Amino acid sequence: GDSVTQMEGPVTLSEEAFLTINCTYTATGYPSLFWYVQYPGEGLQLLLKATKADDKGSNKGFEATYRKETTSFHLEKGSVQVSDSAVYFCALRNPNYTGANSKLTFGKGITLSVRP
């Protein structure tokens, strides 16, 4: 079945450092890929998405490129801020399924802490 693997955490960085969070996936067909973020005390929010190979999703300075050849969707940000401290989840949704069967498959999530 479909699966998502994220790098082990937690990750602690200093403000303005470069961030990479690795995500790889296994899926049949051509899934859509997502990064969700959960800030402390809040729900899961969509951060960015990409729906086909070589698409780049971007939002709030974060970027991720859909790499079909390496089945990856790594999240990057050039200069993190304290306000980026959160839990980040990589996820996929397989459009091969119709109806409400197109559920999200999540990775384990990784906690990012950014020090001032």
Added chain:
Amino acid sequence: EPEVTQTPSHQVTQMGQEVILRCVPISNHLYFYWYRQILGQKVEFLVSFYNNEISEKSEIFDDQFSVERPDGSNFTLKIRSTKLEDSAMYFCASSKGTGGTGELFFGEGSRLTVL
């Protein structure tokens, strides 16, 4: 901005007790979901719901679990007889449509602790 709301934010219960977790999805959404995350583990799909019936459920969603949309606004998850291993954060989500590209909107989660 419309949001998915969940209650309670935290519930502590004794093993064997029934628990109902409540969710109010975004009003014009048609598809509803429950996910859960056991501490330190992946966010796992439990069930999806559309047109007043279950569309898909995972292996986790056994006979102890049920979902209901009793009044057109609430979407509930019931656990009939809780077990220790049901302790987790439960997330409700809703979406306008299906397909592989649509966004799911999540609530803040309900933390269930079973003693």
